[in-house]
Amino acid sequence: MKKNMVIPAALVLVALVYYVSAGNVFYAHMLIMAAINTVLVSGLSLVARTGRLSFGHSAFAAISAYVCAILTTQYGVSWVLAALCGLAATTVVAYLLGSVIVKLRGVYFVLVTFAFAEFTRLALLEFPETTGGASGLAEIPPLGIGGFVIEGVDRWLVFSVLFCIVLTLLMSRFFKTTSGKEYLSVNDNPDLAESSGISVSSVQLASFVIGGAITGFGGILMSSYIEFVSPESFNLHLSITLVTMLVIGGVNSSWGPLIGALFLTPLPEILRGAQEYQHLFYGIVLVLILMIRPQGLVSIFSGLSSSVGALKKEKKSA
Amino acid sequence: MFSETIVIQAIVNGIVIGSLYLLMAIGFTVVFGLMRIVNFSHAEFYMLGAFICFVGIAYFRLPFILVVLATFLIALAFGSLVELSILKRMRGDELSGMIATIGIGMILQSVALIIFGPDPLAVPSIAKGIIRIGGAVLPKARIYAGVFSIGVLVTMYFFFHHTRHGRALRAVVQDREAAQIQGINVSVYYPIGFGLGVGLASLAGALMAPIFSVYPTVGFGPMVKSFIVVIVGGLGSIPGAAIAAMILGISESLSGTFLKSSYAEMFLFLFVIGLLVLRPQGLLGEKS
Numbered sequence: 001m002k003k004n005m006v007i008p009a010a011l012v013l014v015a016l017v018y019y020v021s022a023g024n025v026f027y028a029h030m031l032i033m034a035a036i037n038t039v040l041v042s043g044l045s046l047v048a049r050t051g052r053l054s055f056g057h058s059a060f061a062a063i064s065a066y067v068c069a070i071l072t073t074q075y076g077v078s079w080v081l082a083a084l085c086g087l088a089a090t091t092v093v094a095y096l097l098g099s100v101i102v103k104l105r106g107v108y109f110v111l112v113t114f115a116f117a118e119f120t121r122l123a124l125l126e127f128p129e130t131t132g133g134a135s136g137l138a139e140i141p142p143l144g145i146g147g148f149v150i151e152g153v154d155r156w157l158v159f160s161v162l163f164c165i166v167l168t169l170l171m172s173r174f175f176k177t178t179s180g181k182e183y184l185s186v187n188d189n190p191d192l193a194e195s196s197g198i199s200v201s202s203v204q205l206a207s208f209v210i211g212g213a214i215t216g217f218g219g220i221l222m223s224s225y226i227e228f229v230s231p232e233s234f235n236l237h238l239s240i241t242l243v244t245m246l247v248i249g250g251v252n253s254s255w256g257p258l259i260g261a262l263f264l265t266p267l268p269e270i271l272r273g274a275q276e277y278q279h280l281f282y283g284i285v286l287v288l289i290l291m292i293r294p295q296g297l298v299s300i301f302s303g304l305s306s307s308v309g310a311l312k313k314e315k316k317s318a
Numbered sequence: 319m320f321s322e323t324i325v326i327q328a329i330v331n332g333i334v335i336g337s338l339y340l341l342m343a344i345g346f347t348v349v350f351g352l353m354r355i356v357n358f359s360h361a362e363f364y365m366l367g368a369f370i371c372f373v374g375i376a377y378f379r380l381p382f383i384l385v386v387l388a389t390f391l392i393a394l395a396f397g398s399l400v401e402l403s404i405l406k407r408m409r410g411d412e413l414s415g416m417i418a419t420i421g422i423g424m425i426l427q428s429v430a431l432i433i434f435g436p437d438p439l440a441v442p443s444i445a446k447g448i449i450r451i452g453g454a455v456l457p458k459a460r461i462y463a464g465v466f467s468i469g470v471l472v473t474m475y476f477f478f479h480h481t482r483h484g485r486a487l488r489a490v491v492q493d494r495e496a497a498q499i500q501g502i503n504v505s506v507y508y509p510i511g512f513g514l515g516v517g518l519a520s521l522a523g524a525l526m527a528p529i530f531s532v533y534p535t536v537g538f539g540p541m542v543k544s545f546i547v548v549i550v551g552g553l554g555s556i557p558g559a560a561i562a563a564m565i566l567g568i569s570e571s572l573s574g575t576f577l578k579s580s581y582a583e584m585f586l587f588l589f590v591i592g593l594l595v596l597r598p599q600g601l602l603g604e605k606s
Binding site for chain 1 (some may be wrong): 350354356358404407408411413414417418420421422423424425427428429431432542545546548549553581583584587588590591594595
């Protein structure tokens with residue numbers, strides 16, 4: 001397992017080092033976006049690992065980001081307080097929504113969360129006095145904790161990359177604890193989990209609320225970095241992108257969100273050379289990965305480390 | 319401005335739109351019932367149908383009925399091919415299958431964008447003139463689209479209930495193993511079922527094309543609406559879906575006439591979420 005962590009962590013470090021040596025703002029921007037996407041996908045991953053796939057996570061990102069943006073731009077509230085209010089609002093909404101839909105079966109869960117994301121987008125468009133309507137809210141003040149302000153590419157790079165690595169480590173640590181294993185057991189075999197005294201629906205509700213809050217924080221980070229938020233920043237396409245990143249990275253691994261985001265965030269930019277064909281190639285790459293690596297890109301790493309392990313064993317026995 | 323004629327017009331329009339949503343929803347249900355995946359490429363197959371209709375009428379000047387028939391056959395064949403070449407590998411892995419349909423949708427959409435560009439294109443009118451019902455004035459093109467789609471729905475009903483392949487397909491949807499025991503070659507019905515499902519989406523697109531304009535992202539709205547029809551009507555319940563589609567079509571058309579339509583749409587989603595709290599199985603769906 002340790003090998004599993006070392007390789008992706010090394011990838012991130014290599015990219016960082018590359019930036020530091022080359023001083024390329026574009027690469028730094030891509031890394032920051034990938035790091036923020038990792039946070040967004042991590043929230044989804046928590047829900048997915050209890051066996052539920054949410055297409056409504058863009059709504060949680062939107063709610064947090066909007067509450068934070070409205071409080072900072074219109075009421076002059078400090079970033080920390082505004083972010084906390086944003087997270088609180090998301091938690092409440094996720095709890096209310098989750099407690100009604102957690103009992104729905106597979107496809108209904110997918111479709112209702114999908115409908116919820118669209119509802120949120122329409123609601124944001126509907127009240128332009130507060131939300132700015134279709135033109136959104138601009139000039140969101142930068143992220144400031146106490147007197148320390150995170151602004152500019154350099155600071156954002158360090159902050160976002162560190163945050164996403166810490167979050168990923170925390171997630172992978174969590175799934176090794178007893179309550180983490182409860183989460184996994186709910187997905188593996190709900191009936192067995194239920195008969196072992198685990199309440200499947202309350203675990204799924206907890207994961208939906210916590211996952212919503214994590215994605216919500218990602219939304220706050222995104223809007224603070226871009227300094228702009230609009231209903232189209234967090235629409236259904238974001239939800240679909242997040243699910244895609246999760247599946248391409250690997251649903252059943254704590255490293256899935258990181259790998260998925262690292263791979264898919266820069267992909268459209270790499271394909272920019274052929275702008276017209278950008279989405280075409282993106283679609284083709286997506287389908288090809290699913291055909292070749294159905295367990296996600298993370299399976300390349302685990303495959304690698306298990307073959308390294310097998311080699312070591314061979315050496316020992318020889 | 320509230321008058322009887324406007325209401326009648328709105329209701330007839332609503333029935334036309336509702337019957338097209340129903341086509342989409344039945345196609346979605348066939349794919350889901352068979353493969354257990356939410357088909358996110360449904361929107362793009364709708365768009366494919368709309369563009370085939372556009373090319374057939376604008377460039378080849380074929381009669382509408384022939385174009386519609388050709389659209390269905392092309393989509394059926396293409397859909398089956400997609401299943402055999404891509405989705406076949408993901409049978410049993412619903413999550414990958416679902417994401418693969420997102421990829422397939424992206425590919426179709428970008429190909430359409432490359433060929434036709436982003437701007438809406440108008441399909442030449444298939445029928446000139448109007449029909450008067452009471453005081454209401456209705457364009458013939460809309461009536462044709464409505465009549466055609468109801469015809470397709472009746473044909474589908476006949477296919478599913480009175481033909482060998484339709485019954486076999488239903489059997490596979492209901493219980494795959496039991497169907498296999500009855501001597502049904504299950505693996506043949508995966509490509510046929512997917513082809514049929516997306517064929518129905520394309521048909522809806524082709525029927526809608528002469529009424530509205532055609533562009534690469536045209537299918538997204540109807541796909542979301544068909545999701546709602548499926549949620550409200552109950553998955554697998556065709557009468558439920560039919561009622562839901564008609565309610566949706568008529569309420570959309572009425573609210574479009576009398577209200578600010580964005581408000582109406584917002585409350586629609588709220589209604590759907592509320593309904594699921596009260597009846598998770600949908601209006602007429604059965605508990606399982």
